Amino acid sequence: MKIAIQGIKGSYHHEVAGNIFGDNIELLECDNFSEIPPLLVNKKADKAVMAIENTIAGAILPNYALIDEYKLQICGEYYLPIHHQLLALKGQSLDDIKEIRSHPMALEQCRKFFRDYPQIKLIEEKDTAKVAKEIQEKQQFGIAAIASKIATKIYDLEIIADEIQTNKANYTRFVIIAVKNGNTPENYNKASIKFRLNHETGSLLEILQIFKDNDLNMSKIQSLPIVEKPWEYAFFVDVIFDSPKQFENTIEKVRNHVNELKILGKYRSNKLI
Amino acid sequence: MKIAIQGIKGSYHHEVAGNIFGDNIELLECDNFSEIPPLLVNKKADKAVMAIENTIAGAILPNYALIDEYKLQICGEYYLPIHHQLLALKGQSLDDIKEIRSHPMALEQCRKFFRDYPQIKLIEEKDTAKVAKEIQEKQQFGIAAIASKIATKIYDLEIIADEIQTNKANYTRFVIIAVKNGNTPENYNKASIKFRLNHETGSLLEILQIFKDNDLNMSKIQSLPIVEKPWEYAFFVDVIFDSPKQFENTIEKVRNHVNELKILGKYRSNKLI
Known part of the structure; x- marks a missing residue:
């Protein structure tokens, strides 16, 4: 099975791919999220794993746009609890570290830990695992990466500080995506939908009333202005329900009240561990 | 007047600060958004300008968190239409360019333009204006920046391609922030609020019904799970109304239906140009 991910081996995307599909997968490493959809459309990848939401920044809307634009579907989700480690070349301790390089979000998630080490310089890099790889390849003493436990093994580094994330209950939500095939x-008991509404007091209220009347529980809502149509808004909504039939019946009622409705995916909810 | 911004002279934040406060300001350049609040709290800056939302990525929630955490208030907003130019050392044309360096969001906003120039390498950098500055300082021929028109003047560069953004109606929304002083x-006819609700079908519906009954129009809504409290959600909402009294009366009613309510700012709406 060929799985496209953002980032390289040892990244959090890799960890999620392994947790879902096991070790027997071929990994297609992508530099950017936007490289992923063409791999699916051109059948070079069977599925892809994509971060879609975290507890600090909320939803990653450009990734929703990619799913929509390339007519892909969400076929599953995965909540990965955030566990950050500080990795460095073996034989070093925290006192040896002069610089920590990582993704801005990982740095943000460990902000409180760094307050105790004001002498360490924080550098933003694009890829958590790439920093780990470079530390090993270029034998960079004095530099540490914030990365996953699998990066420790893959790049033969040492954990010099464990569980350094500020909020121990943080997580990132990933979705599994594939080309739309009707399957x-x-x-399924969860769905991600996108719809457009006129910017009128109460237009969203109608939709939420339909959800309530049919016992659909909303687990996420986000509005986005539509620039080409100043009086319309797009809404990205996730709903949870008991049965597919309940969802299908409800969505038919919603369809009459919105300007456009797209179902980005129907899947099994992966509750937080 | 001392105004803190993210980025350096010639950045889009600088452009907004100039448009609001004029040229007679002292600019405090910050590397990261998180450097801004301490400057306000310690009275080193009078006000700050902070990007809060754009039409591709939606709201920048970590910036809302900073406003909340440091007990700041939003005292105004500004919609900046996105106009991206390609800047390079004088005497060059597009054919001379081998590399474009800019902020990931600026690169994303010009994606369609780049499709016609597959030979040009795109490199992600943190600061649009810093790239322009370095091109001049280090005399980097063959490299171009995506930046604002004021960066052209400040760093003495040439516009080699104009208005390269894909969507001509794109904008970034900025807020003006200051320490909370009750003023x-x-x-004011717009407010940004944050409230917490239990994750129950219909709990948000009640709030939207109160807004509707009191003619408050919602211009933005975004939910964020609260990790420490798995059954609660935080909502970030902007509302527009006719009079301060209308808002104050409504918000008193809302207060009885939510777990916590914070008013992040009350200000004059700055309609899109």
Whole structure:
């Protein structure tokens, strides 16, 4: 099975791909999220794993746009609890570290830990695992990466500080995406939808009333102005329900009240561990 | 007047600060958004300008968190239409360019333009204006920056391609922030609020019904799970209204239906140009 991910071996995307599909996968490493959809469309990848939401920045809307634009579907989700480690070349301790390089979000998630080490310089890099790889390849003493436990093994580094994330309950939500084929998992109980509404007091209220009347529980809502149409808004909504039938019936009622409705995916909810 | 911004002279933040406060300001350049609040709290800056939302990525929630955490207030907003130019050392044309360096969001906003120039390498950098500055300082021929028109003047560069953004109607929304002092602009007609709700079907519906009954129009809504409290959600909402009294009366009613309510700012709406 060929799985496209953002980042390289040892990244959090890799960790999620392994947790879902096991070790027997071929990994297609992408530099950017936007490289992923063409791999699916051109059948070079069977599925892809993509971060879609975290507890600090909220939803990653450009990734929703990619799913929409390339007519892909969300076929599953995965909540990865955030566990950050500080990795460095073996034989070093925290006192040896002069610089920490990582993704801005990882640096942000460990902000409180760094307050105790004001002498360490923080450098933003694009890829958590790439920093780990470079530390090993270029034998960079004095530099540490914030990365996953699998990066420790892959790049033969040492954990010099464990669980350094500020909020121990943080997580990142990933989605599994594939080309749209009409197949949905049996007994799906969650869906991601996008719809457009006129900017009128109460237009969203109508939709939420339909959800409530049909016992659909909303687990996420986000509005986005539509620049080409100043009086319309797009809404990205996730709903949870008991049965596919309940969802399908409800969505038919919603369809009459919105300007456009797209179903980005129907899948099994992966509750937080 | 001392104004803190993210980025350096010639950045889009600088452009906004100039448009609001004029040229007679002292600019405090910050490397990161998180450097801004301490400058306000320690009275080193009078006000700050901070990007808060754009039409591709939506709201920048970590910036809302900074406003909340440091007990600051939003005292105004500014919509900046996105106009991206390609800047390079004088005497060059597009054919001379081998590399474009800019902020990931600026690169994303010009994606369609680059499709016609597959030979040009795109490199992500943190600061649009810093790239322009370095091109001049280090006399980097063959490299171009995506930046604002004021960067052209400040760093003495040439515009080699104009208005290269894909969507001509794109904008970034900025907020003006200051320490909380109880002062609000007379006749404010917009407010940014944050509230917490239990994750129950219909709990948000109640709030939207109160907004509707009182003619408050919602211009933005975004939910964020609260990791420490798995059954609660935080909502970031902007509302527009006719009079301060209308807002104050409504918000008193809302207060009884939410777990916590914070008013992040009351200000005059700055309609899109």
